[in-house]
Amino acid sequence: VPGSRGGDGGRGAGHVFLLTDYGYDDEFAGVLRTVLAREAPRADVVDISHGVPAFDVRAGALMLERTVPHLGPGVVVAVVDPGVGTARRAVAASVVREGGPRFLVGPDNGLLAPAIEVLGGATRAVALRREPNDDAGATFDGRDVFAPAAASLWCGESLDSLGEEIDPASLVRLEPPVLSTRPGEIEAEVLWIDRFGNVQLSASPSDLDTSGIGELLEVTAAGRRFPARASSSFSVRGSHSPEGAPIGLIVDSNGRLSLVCERRSAATVLGVSERDVVTLRALSGSR
Amino acid sequence: VPGSRGGDGGRGAGHVFLLTDYGYDDEFAGVLRTVLAREAPRADVVDISHGVPAFDVRAGALMLERTVPHLGPGVVVAVVDPGVGTARRAVAASVVREGGPRFLVGPDNGLLAPAIEVLGGATRAVALRREPNDDAGATFDGRDVFAPAAASLWCGESLDSLGEEIDPASLVRLEPPVLSTRPGEIEAEVLWIDRFGNVQLSASPSDLDTSGIGELLEVTAAGRRFPARASSSFSVRGSHSPEGAPIGLIVDSNGRLSLVCERRSAATVLGVSERDVVTLRALSGSR
Amino acid sequence: VPGSRGGDGGRGAGHVFLLTDYGYDDEFAGVLRTVLAREAPRADVVDISHGVPAFDVRAGALMLERTVPHLGPGVVVAVVDPGVGTARRAVAASVVREGGPRFLVGPDNGLLAPAIEVLGGATRAVALRREPNDDAGATFDGRDVFAPAAASLWCGESLDSLGEEIDPASLVRLEPPVLSTRPGEIEAEVLWIDRFGNVQLSASPSDLDTSGIGELLEVTAAGRRFPARASSSFSVRGSHSPEGAPIGLIVDSNGRLSLVCERRSAATVLGVSERDVVTLRALSGSR
Numbered sequence: 005v006p007g008s009r010g011g012d013g014g015r016g017a018g019h020v021f022l023l024t025d026y027g028y029d030d031e032f033a034g035v036l037r038t039v040l041a042r043e044a045p046r047a048d049v050v051d052i053s054h055g056v057p058a059f060d061v062r063a064g065a066l067m068l069e070r071t072v073p074h075l076g077p078g079v080v081v082a083v084v085d086p087g088v089g090t091a092r093r094a095v096a097a098s099v100v101r102e103g104g105p106r107f108l109v110g111p112d113n114g115l116l117a118p119a120i121e122v123l124g125g126a127t128r129a130v131a132l133r134r135e136p137n138d139d140a141g142a143t144f145d146g147r148d149v150f151a152p153a154a155a156s157l158w159c160g161e162s163l164d165s166l167g168e169e170i171d172p173a174s175l176v177r178l179e180p181p182v183l184s185t186r187p188g189e190i191e192a193e194v195l196w197i198d199r200f201g202n203v204q205l206s207a208s209p210s211d212l213d214t215s216g217i218g219e220l221l222e223v224t225a226a227g228r229r230f231p232a233r234a235s236s237s238f239s240v241r242g243s244h245s246p247e248g249a250p251i252g253l254i255v256d257s258n259g260r261l262s263l264v265c266e267r268r269s270a271a272t273v274l275g276v277s278e279r280d281v282v283t284l285r286a287l288s289g290s291r
Numbered sequence: 292v293p294g295s296r297g298g299d300g301g302r303g304a305g306h307v308f309l310l311t312d313y314g315y316d317d318e319f320a321g322v323l324r325t326v327l328a329r330e331a332p333r334a335d336v337v338d339i340s341h342g343v344p345a346f347d348v349r350a351g352a353l354m355l356e357r358t359v360p361h362l363g364p365g366v367v368v369a370v371v372d373p374g375v376g377t378a379r380r381a382v383a384a385s386v387v388r389e390g391g392p393r394f395l396v397g398p399d400n401g402l403l404a405p406a407i408e409v410l411g412g413a414t415r416a417v418a419l420r421r422e423p424n425d426d427a428g429a430t431f432d433g434r435d436v437f438a439p440a441a442a443s444l445w446c447g448e449s450l451d452s453l454g455e456e457i458d459p460a461s462l463v464r465l466e467p468p469v470l471s472t473r474p475g476e477i478e479a480e481v482l483w484i485d486r487f488g489n490v491q492l493s494a495s496p497s498d499l500d501t502s503g504i505g506e507l508l509e510v511t512a513a514g515r516r517f518p519a520r521a522s523s524s525f526s527v528r529g530s531h532s533p534e535g536a537p538i539g540l541i542v543d544s545n546g547r548l549s550l551v552c553e554r555r556s557a558a559t560v561l562g563v564s565e566r567d568v569v570t571l572r573a574l575s576g577s578r
Numbered sequence: 579v580p581g582s583r584g585g586d587g588g589r590g591a592g593h594v595f596l597l598t599d600y601g602y603d604d605e606f607a608g609v610l611r612t613v614l615a616r617e618a619p620r621a622d623v624v625d626i627s628h629g630v631p632a633f634d635v636r637a638g639a640l641m642l643e644r645t646v647p648h649l650g651p652g653v654v655v656a657v658v659d660p661g662v663g664t665a666r667r668a669v670a671a672s673v674v675r676e677g678g679p680r681f682l683v684g685p686d687n688g689l690l691a692p693a694i695e696v697l698g699g700a701t702r703a704v705a706l707r708r709e710p711n712d713d714a715g716a717t718f719d720g721r722d723v724f725a726p727a728a729a730s731l732w733c734g735e736s737l738d739s740l741g742e743e744i745d746p747a748s749l750v751r752l753e754p755p756v757l758s759t760r761p762g763e764i765e766a767e768v769l770w771i772d773r774f775g776n777v778q779l780s781a782s783p784s785d786l787d788t789s790g791i792g793e794l795l796e797v798t799a800a801g802r803r804f805p806a807r808a809s810s811s812f813s814v815r816g817s818h819s820p821e822g823a824p825i826g827l828i829v830d831s832n833g834r835l836s837l838v839c840e841r842r843s844a845a846t847v848l849g850v851s852e853r854d855v856v857t858l859r860a861l862s863g864s865r
Binding site: 019021023028048050051052053054055056067070071074075076078198199200236237238239254255256257258259266267 | 600601602603604605606607608609611612613615616619622623632633660661662663664713714715716717718721722
């Protein structure tokens, strides 16, 4: 257990990690932090991000999936929760990992499932009890349900004590992204466009092997075609694009394929958005 | 006292909470944190938010008022301070609460008063001494006055030692927001529009009782009328609005009335901004 | 050394400070924090800012230079790194200061040099070793190189152990900003425009003495002329500007000259951007 109630818990025994769509302008994320400071005063709280686009469960799930491989032991509170106040379940799940357990707490709307899968699957899960609240509406479960549950887990309370046990396999899952591979061609979905305009695809280096796509390729995005070149950094050799902005295809820091453009937004050059589908095709030989 | 100079202070003895209009792009909030790290290295610092609109003392005061009920013991540093460098006072106040005292530190321009009131009123207050600074201008009191005072309080120094005692009743207060209730009608001010476009009003559920407004109502905002319905979540039943976006009236997480619209910005649908005044009127029966 | 491997290190022995251009929407900064939480679980991490404009090494270097005088002991991780994955060196440098050493870790592209100089110069520096990484691309050195190096330094490992020693004088430096002073006139570069629109110049109060510019002056910016007045706060006396927005010249909180406008953006009034050059000229007598 990360901490132990009454003991000195905490430091070294795991952190509390936060990922939400609360943004930074309002106090929502701050209130999560104040509840944790009050209920688990020795816990160190680590913000993963509060910048998930509002209501975008898919984007939050992908961010959490990308982040959890790097987490040490502790409790993750993830909140992207357009259905707050409705019948959707609030859940907590535990995963056994070297160094200590990881707990994940949040709404059961698909947000947690990919991260749990990446970590090896949940051993147990519960539907969190909701304490009745007479003074205020049931529209801020981050404050009223998820952060208190995380504080309890961090302090060493058992998962059982927080609600009724449920089958981890019953957790809601999102549709998998588009990905299809055949000789000379990969069709892939844009999973994520980051601050720098890098375009992360649902495809992996193994899909290049399967399709036989080599160093030179052509990207079709939004009906337009762009020459591209496999690269190991954002500095792409050659100038293949008609706009003079060479598009590179890299294995990114998550081990996925990403389309990039040196010191420019590849998303802008390609004219793509998250959830768009692009096609990669092999080009034979050099031009 | 939260910590004690020379002792191990800190963890469990209270946190330092920050609320400013410094934003996130510049280093201003970071410099507050570095001063606290230097002067009170064992203190855990909790960001409430640095996203208060620039210079907007009223928005900062409302945010602080909404947040302080959730704080454990410690010291709050609040800075929205367009008058920095002028004759406005820099102040610190103490509030007695279960679990330990709360100290609030900031400019005396109305920012602190509502939060102090919500906490039960200040027992004592001081006007902070300003140390002369030859090398740089007096335009960053967060760094030069408020954070050092907060570090001293957290470390166990007395309020007295920081400046001259003042009457807590002398702290500057802002004008109260518009709110008037009569049978069948509530006139209320928009206090806050959050990231999701929810429109928090100055009215409370008791105003619904007073005015006799029931489940169905009409909202007049910016000269236009919208049907609305009392709801317990952001999922509003029925489609009352001409635009097909049903407006809900909820008791929000602060116990105030808020106008909401499922997965859309109610503020955009209604065309309202903070400080606008809207009218709620009872609708007789269902349509 | 800030901490000591195996000891209780940490609190009071220095912090880890972060400054990046990662922004707040993606999880990049969060992943840095998770790596530090995992590798140096007792370290307190202080965000300076993650809001440096993307790829803007100069802006990051200036921010770091402004911030380091306020830091206590510890390790700074600074990442603005458009050349990640190329041949640019990854470096760490140590500076001897009262209260304990400061370590600075980041890319060798000019980002660190001004801060090191302000702190008195590096005593030692190393080029960080890069561990081969088979699973993912070499495009996130913050996660893969800089944060692990910072965790090692915080835990008490020696600089030597992290890579090959290099001459601190070999660290890359940026071009110095424009600044020229002659009787009655200062030509200065806009170093920084902050959230409030204050315009920080490359000039200092001593340049006013050198040029003999007094209380009344004229600013030439983007081909237009504005009367201005030396001031000690953002509240500028008199209304000199044709637009009715009095421009003030203050000694700002970094000890530099800044052009300001009360509760308005001086940058907008003057029509200037970072890197622009403005001219200050003495006005004889009052108008």
